Amino acid sequence: MRKRIAIFASGRGSNAVNIIRHFRCSSVAEAVVVISNRHDAEVLGHARELGVECRVISRDELSDARNLLAMLNAFHIDYIVLAGFLLRIPACLIDSYEGRIVNIHPSLLPRFGGKGMYGRHVHEAVVAAGERISGITVHLVTERFDEGRILFQATVDIDKTDTPHDVASKVLALEHRHFPEVVERWIAGEHDA
Numbered sequence: 001m002r003k004r005i006a007i008f009a010s011g012r013g014s015n016a017v018n019i020i021r022h023f024r025c026s027s028v029a030e031a032v033v034v035i036s037n038r039h040d041a042e043v044l045g046h047a048r049e050l051g052v053e054c055r056v057i058s059r060d061e062l063s064d065a066r067n068l069l070a071m072l073n074a075f076h077i078d079y080i081v082l083a084g085f086l087l088r089i090p091a092c093l094i095d096s097y098e099g100r101i102v103n104i105h106p107s108l109l110p111r112f113g114g115k116g117m118y119g120r121h122v123h124e125a126v127v128a129a130g131e132r133i134s135g136i137t138v139h140l141v142t143e144r145f146d147e148g149r150i151l152f153q154a155t156v157d158i159d160k161t162d163t164p165h166d167v168a169s170k171v172l173a174l175e176h177r178h179f180p181e182v183v184e185r186w187i188a189g190e191h192d193a
């Protein structure tokens with residue numbers, strides 16, 4: 001039986017789309033629903049075009065996780081992939097899906113993680129600090145958001161002339177190259193200790 005994935009995304013959704021496409025041809029898992037906290041998130045249109053169910057949950061519905069758990073149960077969800085989801089995941093969801101929620105962060109954690117470090121803020125901080133490399137981190141989600149077990153990192157060189165926008169493009173290319181395969185290996189149990 002293929003495992004069933006819910007993708008949580010708040011915005012553009014390029015990673016979500018990439019994952020949906022990848023798992024269409026996978027024997028390991030399939031992406032069955034995209035959940036967003038924004039009814040106008042670009043990701044929803046893309047997911048619908050790809051024939052994937054979509055649901056929108058408000059911040060309040062997220063904090064009272066019973067609704068969300070019921071929604072995930074209705075879709076028989078085994079694993080949750082956070083792909084640019086900007087709200088905090090409630091503790092009760094983390095407990096219910098312990099070890100089965102993964103996130104991608106656009107830096108080499110623990111560098112440039114934590115409060116306020118999302119989207120362009122990460123790349124601005126990386127450039128401001130004069131870093132010569134950046135990259136991606138795929139990690140398990142715990143209550144301390146950017147601190148769960150790291151499953152995978154990949155790096156990219158930063159040129160002296162790179163702007164935060166340039167770094168963002170390089171990092172996004174790395175995300176697209178690696179994230180679906182890392183998720184697939186994780187679900188297949190290849191990252192187990």
Ligand code: GRF
Pocket residue numbers: 009011012013014015016083084085104105106119172175
């Ligand atoms: C990615 O850079 C990801 O690392 C971060 O949010 C961004 C989402 O981009 N968590 P997209 O919505 O997948 O295009």
